Structure formats: C-alpha cells, structure tokens
Amino acid sequence: MRRGVSALFGTVALAAAVFACPPGVAAQDHPDGDAPYAPFKIGEGLYYDGSADYAAYLIVTRAGLIQLDGGGGATGHQIVGNIRALGFDPANIKVLLNSHEHFDHAAGLAEIKRAAPGAKFYASAADGAIVAAGGRGDPFLKGETFYYEPVKPDVTLKDGQTISLGGWTLTAHVTGGHTRGCTTWTFPVTVAGKVRQALAHCSSSVLPGYRLGKTETYPGQTADYEKSFATWKSLPCEVFLGSHGSFFGMQAKRKALDAGKADAFVDREGCKAFYAKSEAAFRAELHKQNP
Ligand SMILES: [Zn+2]
Structure with a gap:
C-alpha cells in the first residue's frame, strides 16, 4: 500500500501505514508518509506545506503566519524549508496549531517552534496535554516509536473557540474519537475569486485495535465518535482538507491544479462522500465488536 518510506523509520513506517490507510477509508492516491513534497498554493493566502501524506498548511495573513500541523519527525524540517521555498520567513509564524x-x-511541531520562537501554540486540553508530554499518555499508541519531542501549548482551546489574525478567523471544533481532543478547523478562504468555506478534517479513522462500545480504548470514545460525526456532517465543507493527504485525494487534486483547474480543492461532494464512508466504517467496526 505504501511506497517511498525510508527504511530508517522501521516500526514507525509500519505504524504510519496503519494511519495512512485507515480501514474503510480507501486512499484516493497512495500516501508516501513523510516523503518530501513540493509546497503549493490552494487559495489566496493558503498553502500546502506538508509532506507527501502528512498534511500541513500555511496561512499568510497581513499580521503574520499561521501554521497548522507539524507532520512526523522529518516533516517539521521539511515544513520550515517549504515555508522558505514559498518565499516566507518561518520566524513570522505567530500561531501554531495542531490537528x-x-x-x-505533532512530532514536527518542536522543529517549527524552534524556527519560530515567538509562535503561540494552541491546542485542545486533551491533545495538548499529550503533545506537552511528547506523545506519552495516548491511550493506545504506547512506546518509544510513537514518542517525540514535546511542545507545551501556550493556549488551551475550547470547542468552538476562534483564533483571529490579520483578517483571518479560524474556528476550532473539538471532534474526539480518533483522539480525545482531535481538532477539526474551519475557516473562509478565497479560491479562484470566490469565498469558500474550508474544512481541515482532524481524523475519523478507527485504528485497528481500537475498542468501541462496552470496552473502550478510552472512556467515552464511542460517544465522542458519534458526536463528532454529527458535527462533521453539520459543518460547511467546500474546500475539503485534512490531516492526511489521502483523506481528500491531495495528490490527484494537486495534479488537477497544475493542469489548470484553479478550484481543484473545492470538493463539497468529495467531503460528503468521505464522511459517509468513514461513518459506515465506524458503524461496521462498532457492530463487529458489539454484535
Ligand atoms: Zn492519528
């Protein structure tokens, strides 16, 4: 299912494969995990600056930069380079966010914070506590393979909280399940001359090994998924983005963009179809575990 993953990552690659191809959510184009990827413009002031599959986004405002996500261990370094390649100074990052x-x-966040010491890191209470501990405390992913350099959040986000900078406003939706404090971001952005509602999906995948129903990976996980699917389906989603490129067919859309389709990332139907498929996979797993 994967190609181009450095042997260096060993078990990390194996773990990453689990993330990149969640059951029931077929990758539209096969992800390459942490492989470097040329950054590109999605809309006015909005850029993709992540790796081939570990998605990350740069928002350029008149008051500084917003960086969403840090990718895996190697992606942090790539993101800093990608920001420079796009013609911006990583030191101007004012706001650092995480899915x-x-x-x-999250493993790349520390590298980005080093390049942007003035950046304020905003995270949900549940996930922020785990990033502050470098991945330790996750109810499922345990072991050095999954741990990384910690970053302490400067601000704890509440569900529905907005962050404004230089004319941009992003809304945090705490959509737990995949992780307890999984955060989906929505914001308006101009694409091909039209203001559109962007949605950066956190993750709705049920990792192989997650326990749902009577016994749960963490208490309340099943209810969190239920609540999150209701939220996701209610949110406007015109520019469909997410924490993995494979969630929204990033590589195929990028090719379409390069071929002249300026609004390649406007994909309301794709977003709807993704949530239908993802929810069906969740329900199938829930039923399988609780017949
Ligand atoms: Zn995940």
Whole structure:
C-alpha cells in the first residue's frame, strides 16, 4: 500500500501505514508518509506545506503566519524549508496549531517552534496535554516509536473557540474519537475569486485495535465518535482538507491544479462522500465488536 518510506523509520513506517490507510477509508492516491513534497498554493493566502501524506498548511495573513500541523519527525524540517521555498520567513509564524497529538501530526511541531520562537501554540486540553508530554499518555499508541519531542501549548482551546489574525478567523471544533481532543478547523478562504468555506478534517479513522462500545480504548470514545460525526456532517465543507493527504485525494487534486483547474480543492461532494464512508466504517467496526 505504501511506497517511498525510508527504511530508517522501521516500526514507525509500519505504524504510519496503519494511519495512512485507515480501514474503510480507501486512499484516493497512495500516501508516501513523510516523503518530501513540493509546497503549493490552494487559495489566496493558503498553502500546502506538508509532506507527501502528512498534511500541513500555511496561512499568510497581513499580521503574520499561521501554521497548522507539524507532520512526523522529518516533516517539521521539511515544513520550515517549504515555508522558505514559498518565499516566507518561518520566524513570522505567530500561531501554531495542531490537528491531533499522534506523532505523524505533532512530532514536527518542536522543529517549527524552534524556527519560530515567538509562535503561540494552541491546542485542545486533551491533545495538548499529550503533545506537552511528547506523545506519552495516548491511550493506545504506547512506546518509544510513537514518542517525540514535546511542545507545551501556550493556549488551551475550547470547542468552538476562534483564533483571529490579520483578517483571518479560524474556528476550532473539538471532534474526539480518533483522539480525545482531535481538532477539526474551519475557516473562509478565497479560491479562484470566490469565498469558500474550508474544512481541515482532524481524523475519523478507527485504528485497528481500537475498542468501541462496552470496552473502550478510552472512556467515552464511542460517544465522542458519534458526536463528532454529527458535527462533521453539520459543518460547511467546500474546500475539503485534512490531516492526511489521502483523506481528500491531495495528490490527484494537486495534479488537477497544475493542469489548470484553479478550484481543484473545492470538493463539497468529495467531503460528503468521505464522511459517509468513514461513518459506515465506524458503524461496521462498532457492530463487529458489539454484535
Ligand atoms: Zn492519528
């Protein structure tokens, strides 16, 4: 299912494969995990600066930069380089955000924070505590393979909280399940001359080994998934983004963008279909474990 993953990662690659291809959520284009990927513009002031699959985003405001996610261990360094390649100074990052505490989205945050010492790191209470402990405390992923350099949040986010900088406003939706404090972000962005609602999906995948129903990976996990699917389905989603490129067919859309489709990332139907498929996978697993 995967190609191009450095042997260096060993068990990390194995673990990453689990993340990159969640059951029931077919990857539209096969992810390459932490492989470097050329950054590109999605919309006015919005750029993709993550790796081939560990998604990350840069928002350029008139008051400084916002960086969403840090990717895996090697992605942090790539993101800093990608920001420079796009013509911006990583030191101007004012706001650092995270989708969730898993290593493939949080291990690179420390590297970014070093490049941007003035950046304020905002995280949900549950996931922020785990990022502050470098991945330790996750109810499922245990062991050095999954741990990383800690970053302490400067601000703890509440569900529905907004962050404004230089004319941009992002809303944090705490959508637990995949992790307890998994955070989905929504914000308006201009794409091909039209203001659109962007949604950066945290993750809705049920990792192989997660326990749902009577016995849970963490208490309240099943109810969290239920609540999150209701939230996701209610949120406007025109520019469909997420923490893995494979969630929203990043590589295929990028090719379409390069071929001249300026609004390649506007994909309301794809977003809807993704949530339908993802929820069906959740329900199938819940039923399988609780017949
Ligand atoms: Zn994850």
